[in-house]
Amino acid sequence: MYCFCTAGQISARDLVPTFGISSQRISNVVVTVYARHSSTCPHRNMKNAGQYRRCKCPLWLRWGKRHKRSAGTRSWEIAIKGARKLEEELERKALGLEPLKRPAATTIDEALELYFVDRAQRGIKESSKAKRLLGLLRNYAHARNAIYLEDVSARMLTEWRATWTFNRQSGGPAVAWSIVKTFFRWAHSIDLVSSNVSAKLQSLPIVRTQVQPLTKDEMARLLAATSQCGLSTEVEQRVRTFILLQRWSGLACVDAATLKRELLGDDDNLTQVHRTKTDAEVFIPLPPPVAAMLRSHPNDHPDYFFWNPDRMAKPSLVCQFGDWMRLVFDKAGVKHGQQEMLTHRFRHTFAVELLLAGVRIEQVSKLLGHKTVRTTERYYSAWVKERQRKLEAEVKQAWSKMELPTASGARMNAAAASSNLAEAVIDGMIQ
Numbered sequence: 330m331y332c333f334c335t336a337g338q339i340s341a342r343d344l345v346p347t348f349g350i351s352s353q354r355i356s357n358v359v360v361t362v363y364a365r366h367s368s369t370c371p372h373r374n375m376k377n378a379g380q381y382r383r384c385k386c387p388l389w390l391r392w393g394k395r396h397k398r399s400a401g402t403r404s405w406e407i408a409i410k411g412a413r414k415l416e417e418e419l420e421r422k423a424l425g426l427e428p429l430k431r432p433a434a435t436t437i438d439e440a441l442e443l444y445f446v447d448r449a450q451r452g453i454k455e456s457s458k459a460k461r462l463l464g465l466l467r468n469y470a471h472a473r474n475a476i477y478l479e480d481v482s483a484r485m486l487t488e489w490r491a492t493w494t495f496n497r498q499s500g501g502p503a504v505a506w507s508i509v510k511t512f513f514r515w516a517h518s519i520d521l522v523s524s525n526v527s528a529k530l531q532s533l534p535i536v537r538t539q540v541q542p543l544t545k546d547e548m549a550r551l552l553a554a555t556s557q558c559g560l561s562t563e564v565e566q567r568v569r570t571f572i573l574l575q576r577w578s579g580l581a582c583v584d585a586a587t588l589k590r591e592l593l594g595d596d597d598n599l600t601q602v603h604r605t606k607t608d609a610e611v612f613i614p615l616p617p618p619v620a621a622m623l624r625s626h627p628n629d630h631p632d633y634f635f636w637n638p639d640r641m642a643k644p645s646l647v648c649q650f651g652d653w654m655r656l657v658f659d660k661a662g663v664k665h666g667q668q669e670m671l672t673h674r675f676r677h678t679f680a681v682e683l684l685l686a687g688v689r690i691e692q693v694s695k696l697l698g699h700k701t702v703r704t705t706e707r708y709y710s711a712w713v714k715e716r717q718r719k720l721e722a723e724v725k726q727a728w729s730k731m732e733l734p735t736a737s738g739a740r741m742n743a744a745a746a747s748s749n750l751a752e753a754v755i756d757g758m759i760q
């Protein structure tokens with residue numbers, strides 16, 4: 330009864346090619362789902378154990394006398410669907426029909442694996458955020474019986490996205506969505522799926538992150554406060570050197586804390602810690618007093634300014650600096666958020682001061698080690714505008730020393746002329 334019987338009367342109606350569960354299929358090939366319990370499963374020796382459904386042991390398919398294969402899932406629902414599909418395929422084969430033409434279905438797991446391999450080959454360093462996020466998508470889809478990428482619908486993506494609780498302030502949802510979109514665009518471009526479902530969803534708003542640089546007064550108060558917190562002389566010097574390094578290099582906390590001595594050249598240039606492979610090397614010039622402070626800063630490891638990897642792990646080091654900064658900020662009376670990463674304020678100050686002084690955002694982006702200038706714009710666009718306002722004010726100030734065209738004497742009236750001039754000057758400065 331398990332043979333591929335081709336005898337008997339088969340009407341044309343029975344041969345309607347369908348995938349999925351069909352009421353019209355000829356049921357002479359039966360594929361059975363069964364559980365292959367693990368050696369530790371308490372249900373493995375019970376009667377009819379193969380049909381026990383309440384554990385999470387791997388499921389298998391069997392048909393004919395000795396054919397079997399893994400169902401590739403631990404979900405009974407998915408396995409049963411797979412069994413029905415396999416029955417149809419076996420029947421078509423037994424009847425000598427061509428297999429139905431359809432894209433070779435790729436499971437979500439296979440697609441993700443290939444995606445990350447491909448990205449690595451293209452030299453794209455994958456963030457752990459992307460891996461985690463796409464892993465969440467896979468879990469969400471699996472819980473809804475979708476094992477193939479093709480089964481992930483626009484509706485499913487919409488519902489999944491609605492469950493996100495990422496912090497909006499950190500740009501979370503918009504950034505996460507761009508990760509998902511990149512994945513689906515890629516999958517579609519290499520024909521793993523017949524359409525790009527992510528393109529059907531609207532994008533999410535980018536919440537502008539309010540960056541808070543420090544004023545000159547706040548910087549002075551913070552440096553002064555380092556000696557008022559009851560820290561030992563050694564720690565006090567450590568904290569002050571660290572603050573100045575971050576303020577004048579824009580290094581992120583972990584990069585500053587684990588900075589290698591060899592990266593500071595004799596010319597006081599600091600070699601950029603993070604840089605993309607294709608970019609030329611970027612140097613950050615340090616003011617000579619800051620470079621001198623760094624060089625003379627004692628540390629119990631010869632290779633690093635602040636770190637001793639034999640004594641402390643990176644995360645603990647970052648926490649330690651975070652704790653010291655909290656002390657110093659409180660002592661100096663500089664307001665801050667409870668969860669705020671205070672050392673970031675110095676990095677922001679570095680970026681904003683450069684922008685206000687007229688350095689182009691593309692250059693600031695390179696100095697900060699951002700991958701694209703879009704990231705820099707997300708944080709600092711307000712300060713580019715601020716610079717434009719300053720420029721405009723300066724241009725208008727300069728008019729007081731010039732003879733402006735009069736409304737009657739020139740075709741253009743003074744107001745129009747002034748705004749055109751201002752735009753031209755600003756364009757020239759920004760380009």
Ligand SMILES: [Zn+2]
Nearest residue numbers: 366370384386
């Ligand atoms: Zn089991």
